[in-house]
Amino acid sequence: xxxxxxxxxxxxxxxxxxxxxxxxxxSDLPGRAQVPGPARDxxxxxxxxxxxxxxxxxxxxxxxxxxxxxxxxxxxSSRPEHDVDYLFGQVSIDKEFIDWSGNCGNLSAAVGPYAIxxxxxxxxxxxxxxxxxxRIWQANIAKTIIAHVPVTDGQVQETGDFELxxxxxxxxxVQLEFMDPAAEEDAGDAKAGGAMFPTGNLIDDLDxxxxxxxxxxxxxxxxxxxxVNADAIGYSGTELQDAINSDPAxxxxxxxxxxxxxxxxxxxxxxxxxxxxxxxxxxxFVAPPAGYVSSSGKKVAPADTDLLVRAMxxxxxxxxxxxxxxxxxxxxxxxxGTLVNLAAGGGPRNAVRFGHPSGTLRVGAEASxxxxxxxVRKAIMSRSARVxxxxxxxxxxxxx
Numbered sequence: 295x296x297x298x299x300x301x302x303x304x305x306x307x308x309x310x311x312x313x314x315x316x317x318x319x320x321s322d323l324p325g326r327a328q329v330p331g332p333a334r335d336x337x338x339x340x341x342x343x344x345x346x347x348x349x350x351x352x353x354x355x356x357x358x359x360x361x362x363x364x365x366x367x368x369x370x371s372s373r374p375e376h377d378v379d380y381l382f383g384q385v386s387i388d389k390e391f392i393d394w395s396g397n398c399g400n401l402s403a404a405v406g407p408y409a410i411x412x413x414x415x416x417x418x419x420x421x422x423x424x425x426x427x428x429r430i431w432q433a434n435i436a437k438t439i440i441a442h443v444p445v446t447d448g449q450v451q452e453t454g455d456f457e458l459x460x461x462x463x464x465x466x467x468v469q470l471e472f473m474d475p476a477a478e479e480d481a482g483d484a485k486a487g488g489a490m491f492p493t494g495n496l497i498d499d500l501d502x503x504x505x506x507x508x509x510x511x512x513x514x515x516x517x518x519x520x521x522v523n524a525d526a527i528g529y530s531g532t533e534l535q536d537a538i539n540s541d542p543a544x545x546x547x548x549x550x551x552x553x554x555x556x557x558x559x560x561x562x563x564x565x566x567x568x569x570x571x572x573x574x575x576x577x578x579f580v581a582p583p584a585g586y587v588s589s590s591g592k593k594v595a596p597a598d599t600d601l602l603v604r605a606m607x608x609x610x611x612x613x614x615x616x617x618x619x620x621x622x623x624x625x626x627x628x629x630x631g632t633l634v635n636l637a638a639g640g641g642p643r644n645a646v647r648f649g650h651p652s653g654t655l656r657v658g659a660e661a662s663x664x665x666x667x668x669x670v671r672k673a674i675m676s677r678s679a680r681v682x683x684x685x686x687x688x689x690x691x692x693x694x
Contacts, residue, residue: 298691306408308404311403316338320367340689378415384572421445453465464678468676472516472674498511504550508523515673518574519575
């Protein structure tokens with residue numbers, strides 16, 4: 295067998311929120327990977343180390359969790375009133391595919407800092423000290439994100455005292471505004487999934503063979519998400535990862551709910567399509583406030599939260615909360631009558647603090663009714679971001 299040399303591709307390894315990913319400038323990718331298609335997917339799969347039947351991604355940059363099996367491609371935006379185009383790829387760990395159907399809200403926090411530090415943002419708009427406003431076009435879902443990036447001495451500030459449950463060390467706060475986060479009727483089902491409430495209802499009866507009929511709020515905001523009540527599926531809402539991820543029957547149950555919910559939302563036409571669309575929709579279960587001990591050993595008291603939420607990502611319980619799912623939580627909480635709103639006590643509200651396996655998170659949303667329809671202008675939350683390593687990533691030249 296002839297030996298194939300390795301090639302070097304400029305890349306940056308970044309943490310954004312509670313996720314990590316490999317960031318690329320579009321122009322730095324090999325020519326055939328600068329356009330969507332099999333070559334790009336094959337390259338990024340090899341970078342991350344997938345598909346890996348061992349589930350460890352030892353021979354790549356991934357770290358064997360949905361939160362760390364991620365890639366980002368950035369370029370200067372060609373769209374008016376935007377600075378940078380942001381494309382996100384969720385890389386399957388054990389299967390040979392990349393899901394391009396949704397955004398990563400956590401890594402969204404790293405896009406602005408990367409753009410400023412890598413020449414994708416107008417240097418004249420970077421303050422000597424203050425906050426740079428980066429206008430991001432999220433290409434997967436055709437939405438705008440506005441990042442408020444702290445700047446000190448003309449450079450992106452990465453260190454600080456902002457603490458984020460699910461991240462060990464404090465850092466600088468990056469505030470994100472997810473503009474018009476709900477899907478629109480004419481957005482198309484493949485990317486956005488149709489209307490904010492694709493069934494037209496705040497709560498539906500979702501028939502799931504082998505499980506029963508579940509009350510469900512199915513919403514397209516941030517990312518398509520199916521919310522069910524924790525007690526309806528045998529949980530309290532205080533569960534940590536091991537309680538679910540070590541239970542094959544539980545994982546199968548959630549995947550079944552996800553598949554039938556995806557069909558009901560119009561995201562897929564046949565059940566077997568769900569296996570090829572792992573990133574969306576998400577499934578989450580909600581419950582009223584209760585006390586528990588987080589995965590870090592931190593005690594969360596009932597008074598610390600408005601509700602509890604646990605969410606599944608790529609077939610496993612997430613260790614904290616996906617940023618896009620947090621947008622869905624904030625949006626649904628702002629609309630009286632959804633399961634999320636009812637778990638939080640019901641009534642109008644423009645922000646909630648919810649409990650997740652690693653602690654708590656606050657998210658806000660501005661919702662109002664226009665001509666009898668609910669409209670959410672933006673959802674707001676704070677994350678942090680930091681460069682972990684930069685230089686080149688190497689892949690065999692014959693791998694894509």
